[in-house]
Amino acid sequence: MIFKESFHFIPSGIAHIPAFIGLNGTSKNSPVVIMCHGFTGTKTEKCRHFYRIARLLIQENIIPVRFDFSGFGDSTAPSTMFSLSNAVDDIRAVLGFLRDQGIGSHSRVSILGYSLGGLIAARAAAEGIPVRSLCLMSAVEHFMLSKQEQKHLESEKSTTFWYKGYELSISFLEELLNTRGRDYIAELTIPVQLINGSDDDVVDKKHSRAYEEALNDESPDPVVIKGANHYFMQKDHQQQLDSAIINFIRATL
Numbered sequence: 001m002i003f004k005e006s007f008h009f010i011p012s013g014i015a016h017i018p019a020f021i022g023l024n025g026t027s028k029n030s031p032v033v034i035m036c037h038g039f040t041g042t043k044t045e046k047c048r049h050f051y052r053i054a055r056l057l058i059q060e061n062i063i064p065v066r067f068d069f070s071g072f073g074d075s076t077a078p079s080t081m082f083s084l085s086n087a088v089d090d091i092r093a094v095l096g097f098l099r100d101q102g103i104g105s106h107s108r109v110s111i112l113g114y115s116l117g118g119l120i121a122a123r124a125a126a127e128g129i130p131v132r133s134l135c136l137m138s139a140v141e142h143f144m145l146s147k148q149e150q151k152h153l154e155s156e157k158s159t160t161f162w163y164k165g166y167e168l169s170i171s172f173l174e175e176l177l178n179t180r181g182r183d184y185i186a187e188l189t190i191p192v193q194l195i196n197g198s199d200d201d202v203v204d205k206k207h208s209r210a211y212e213e214a215l216n217d218e219s220p221d222p223v224v225i226k227g228a229n230h231y232f233m234q235k236d237h238q239q240q241l242d243s244a245i246i247n248f249i250r251a252t253l
Helices: 046-059 084-101 116-126 147-154 170-177 181-186 205-214 235-252
Strands: 005-012 015-022 032-036 063-067 109-114 133-137 160-163 166-169 192-197 223-225
Touching (some): 005 084, 032 046, 032 084, 032 116, 046 109, 063 084, 109 116, 116 181, 160 170, 223 235
Parallel strands (some): 032 063, 032 109, 133 192
Antiparallel strands (some): 160 166
16 A cells, blocks of 8 residues: 655644644544654654554554644744643644544544653543543653753743753643643543553653553553663564554554
8 A cells, every 4th residue: 555644734722733644545434543742752753653653554544643742843833832731732633623624533533642642642531532542652651850950940030941952831841740641541441552662761660650550451461562762763673563553553443
C-alpha cells in the first residue's frame, strides 16, 4: 500500500497546529489513532517513530494523525502557550476537525502518547475525550523540579523560564506539579497498554510502576523491551516497539 498523508493547519484556540493525516480512502468507518509527541518533541518524533508507526497503521487501514502541540514544532503558538490543558484542547481540536471533514470513525479512536505525550493522553481520556484505548510509550507520570526550576517557580517576578532553548510559562510548571498520571488512569475503564524500555535513561521506572498500579482489568500486561532506552534507538528495539503498538491497536479498535 502506498503511504500518503494530507497536511493541514488546524485551528486550536488562538493558534493553528500543523497535522499530517494518513490517507487510506478516508472512510468514515476507518478507526483513528491520534499520536501525541513528548516534551519539546514534534509530529515526527525521535528516530522518526511517529512517521514509521503512521506507515504501519495505514497498512492496517487505520488513519494515523500526527501533529505538533501548540507551542512546539511548526505550530503558530509561542512556546509559552504550551501546557497540559492546552495540549488536551489541541486533541479536541484535531478530533473536531476530523469530524467536520468526515474523516474516520469517531467511535473508534485510540491515542498513542510518547513520554509527556503519554501523560497528556491519559488526561485527555480522563477528561472525557471519547477513546476506545490508550497506548502509553515511555510515559511520564509525574514531574520533579530541578533546583533551577524551583528557583524560577519561587521568584515572584518571574512568569516564564527558559529550558532547552524554549521559553515556558511558570503556570505550566505549577500545573505539572499538581498532576499525577496514575490518578487519570485509575478513572478509566478502557484498556491501557504500557510500553517501556528496560534501560530508559530519561523517565525513571517509578513512573511506569505508578501507571501499572492504576491499570484496570481490561488492560493487557505492560510490555518491557529489554535493553531499550527512552528513545528506542536500535532497530530491533523499534521492531519490538512497533509490533507491541500495532498488535494492541488492532485488538482494541
